[in-house]
Amino acid sequence: MKTCLVVDDSKVIRKVARHILETLDFEVREAGDGREALDSCLAATPDVVLLDWNMPVMSGMDFLRALKNSGLEKRPKVVFCTTENGMAYIRAAIEAGADEYVMKPFDRETLESKLQIVGVA
Amino acid sequence: MIDHMAPSGGAMQLIGALLEQRTGQQIAANRAWRIETALKPVLRERGLPSLDALVGQLLGARSGELADQVVDVLLNQETSFFRDVAVLDQIAAAAVATQAAIGNRRLRIWSAGCSTGQEPLSLAMLFDEKADAFPMPPEIVATDVSAAALARARAGRYSQFEIQRGLPVRRMVQWFDTEGGDWVARQELVRRVQFRQQNLTADVPPPGKFDIILCRNVMLYFSLPLRRQVFDRLATAIQPGGLLVLGAGETVIGLTEHFTPSEAFRGFYRTADAESAPVAAAG
Numbered sequence: 001m002k003t004c005l006v007v008d009d010s011k012v013i014r015k016v017a018r019h020i021l022e023t024l025d026f027e028v029r030e031a032g033d034g035r036e037a038l039d040s041c042l043a044a045t046p047d048v049v050l051l052d053w054n055m056p057v058m059s060g061m062d063f064l065r066a067l068k069n070s071g072l073e074k075r076p077k078v079v080f081c082t083t084e085n086g087m088a089y090i091r092a093a094i095e096a097g098a099d100e101y102v103m104k105p106f107d108r109e110t111l112e113s114k115l116q117i118v119g120v121a
Numbered sequence: 122m123i124d125h126m127a128p129s130g131g132a133m134q135l136i137g138a139l140l141e142q143r144t145g146q147q148i149a150a151n152r153a154w155r156i157e158t159a160l161k162p163v164l165r166e167r168g169l170p171s172l173d174a175l176v177g178q179l180l181g182a183r184s185g186e187l188a189d190q191v192v193d194v195l196l197n198q199e200t201s202f203f204r205d206v207a208v209l210d211q212i213a214a215a216a217v218a219t220q221a222a223i224g225n226r227r228l229r230i231w232s233a234g235c236s237t238g239q240e241p242l243s244l245a246m247l248f249d250e251k252a253d254a255f256p257m258p259p260e261i262v263a264t265d266v267s268a269a270a271l272a273r274a275r276a277g278r279y280s281q282f283e284i285q286r287g288l289p290v291r292r293m294v295q296w297f298d299t300e301g302g303d304w305v306a307r308q309e310l311v312r313r314v315q316f317r318q319q320n321l322t323a324d325v326p327p328p329g330k331f332d333i334i335l336c337r338n339v340m341l342y343f344s345l346p347l348r349r350q351v352f353d354r355l356a357t358a359i360q361p362g363g364l365l366v367l368g369a370g371e372t373v374i375g376l377t378e379h380f381t382p383s384e385a386f387r388g389f390y391r392t393a394d395a396e397s398a399p400v401a402a403a404g
Contacts, residue, residue, distance in 0.1 A: 085281065085299075086299070087294065087298070087299055090290060090293075090294055091294060094290065094291060094294065098290075100289070100290050101290040102285065103281055103285060106285070107282070109286055110282065110285045110286060113201075113285065113286050113287050114285070116206070117287075117289050
């Protein structure tokens with residue numbers, strides 16, 4: 001079973017994402033900000049991280065940079081999942097190393113499609 | 122105000138018959154609910170209280186404009202970018218192999234039943250990524266029975282929901298711009314596809330012969346006799362040894378002698394008359 005770490009400061013979004021991911025046979029872990037997410041990745045690397053952009057403590061972009069410098073042997077796939085839907089944000093995310101990008105709001109088909117693209121579904 | 126009483130069987134039958142007459146598509150009995158759901162916006166727009174009233178207008182109409190609208194909303198236009206991506210990758214591999222076999226002649230591909238254009242635009246993106254394999258970009262002709270779907274395809278304008286289904290973000294950024302909340306394909310991509318209106322069950326195919334024909338998830342809406350006719354028509358439009366690609370649940374078996382399963386490309390079919398044709402030799 002593949003593992004997905006859902007990183008979002010919104011409990012509602014985490015709940016919705018968890019529901020969809022569990023129907024796609026993922027084991028789901030949750031984090032409320034980038035710092036919690038980094039700790040979770042260092043404890044056990046998930047297959048994929050579903051990552052919000054704007055969060056307290058540590059943003060999605062800061063998490064991505066920290067992950068890059070973390071020395072993790074096998075980096076998880078990173079799929080941004082955010083309301084930042086402008087082209088500049090998307091380009092910045094790709095340049096920072098994101099593998100895919102989901103623009104909120106999203107549904108099951110969108111999420112499944114993006115997880116297939118990064119090769120984890 | 123829309124009348125929520127069940128429509129008469131006669132109204133449903135007439136609307137189903139109109140769709141079949143115009144496009145060959147049948148609505149299965151267990152999908153008849155689609156008629157009511159799909160036509161609700163038409164009833165609202167025209168201030169009609171019920172499907173029976175709509176049928177009354179259809180029967181009394183002097184122009185075909187209402188019938189065109191009814192048919193357009195009833196057509197199943199389900200599609201997405203890179204739908205069944207493994208199949209798309211195999212099509213790209215088949216295109217490269219075919220091009221190698223035909224030398225400098227321009228490869229020709231027909232996307233039959235292209236709906237709102239995601240399939241031919243996906244092909245255009247794939248071929249661009251394999252540009253070194255082609256002396257010139259393959260010619261992509263894309264047809265659909267629906268004028269409304271083709272208008273959307275030519276505009277290359279997609280909602281956030283549509284653009285995210287199947288399209289990898291790097292390709293999205295490379296080929297699309299944002300405009301008022303939608304995503305619009307750049308002209309340099311749209312120009313690579315010739316969009317034409319064509320009814321597979323009634324019109325002659327686009328001129329010339331094609332090396333690869335995609336007709337995915339179209340035949341399943343046709344009756345068996347109509348499928349035979351359409352296969353006959355496709356056979357007139359394909360190069361000897363050319364490849365035919367159908368949807369996952371579709372087959373030629375038992376319906377036509379013109380095509381046989383391809384040995385090289387699993388799930389594809391090639392013309393049956395192609396012992397020594399270049400494409401057959403390639404695949």
